[in-house]
Amino acid sequence: MKLKVITSNPGKVAEYQKSFDDLGIVMEHTKVPYDEIQTSELEEVVAKGLEELRSEGLSNFIIDDSGLFVDALGGFPGVYSAYVQKTLGNKGVLKQMEGITDRRAQFKCCIGCDIDGETIIVTGTCDGEILFEEKGTEGFGYDPIFTPDGEKSFAEIDIEKKNEISHRGNAVKLFREKLIEGGFLK
Numbered sequence: 001m002k003l004k005v006i007t008s009n010p011g012k013v014a015e016y017q018k019s020f021d022d023l024g025i026v027m028e029h030t031k032v033p034y035d036e037i038q039t040s041e042l043e044e045v046v047a048k049g050l051e052e053l054r055s056e057g058l059s060n061f062i063i064d065d066s067g068l069f070v071d072a073l074g075g076f077p078g079v080y081s082a083y084v085q086k087t088l089g090n091k092g093v094l095k096q097m098e099g100i101t102d103r104r105a106q107f108k109c110c111i112g113c114d115i116d117g118e119t120i121i122v123t124g125t126c127d128g129e130i131l132f133e134e135k136g137t138e139g140f141g142y143d144p145i146f147t148p149d150g151e152k153s154f155a156e157i158d159i160e161k162k163n164e165i166s167h168r169g170n171a172v173k174l175f176r177e178k179l180i181e182g183g184f185l186k
């Protein structure tokens with residue numbers, strides 16, 4: 001089975017491919033722009049994205065919307081994570097966190113899938129902390145400043161390990177259950 005992964009981020013496609021290798025699903029990196037509506041809920045962004053892409057004739061595809069929610073910043077950057085990554089970057093987020101001792105944060109990932117005309121939407125989370133400096137060279141985005149265990153950053157662990165514990169990995173586990181329960185794996 002093939003599923004298109006609609007994203008501009010090749011890092012996400014690599015993570016999905018690793019997660020679905022054993023089920024024989026081939027992930028096709030596909031770049032099609034779609035609107036990300038302004039709302040505080042990732043699920044709403046994903047539901048609207050599915051609708052828009054379907055109305056353009058796309059089928060059998062995955063989209064996902066992720067965000068980093070920092071407790072001490074009232075959940076910021078949250079649904080604005082992509083914009084903040086592009087503008088402030090990791091150094092800018094660390095600057096916002098100067099003098100803050102409560103470093104707790106959560107990554108969330110909402111996956112939306114169109115498969116055989118049906119919809120699957122699932123959300124995975126990963127609790128952790130914001131580090132005091134960037135660490136590591138793997139991964140992408142906020143990986144160098146987020147640690148799931150208070151020690152290593154996501155950018156210091158390989159994809160397999162990250163998938164075991166990450167927000168996207170947890171969303172993928174739920175997504176796999178839905179694919180199996182729904183009898184979509186032929």
Ligand code: IMP
Nearest residue numbers: 064065066067081082085140141142143
């Ligand atoms: P989006 O889901 O691609 O819109 O992601 C929002 C922002 O969060 C982007 O800047 C991504 O780089 C970042 N992001 C999403 N997932 C991850 C991750 O697993 N690690 C680090 N940053 C991420």
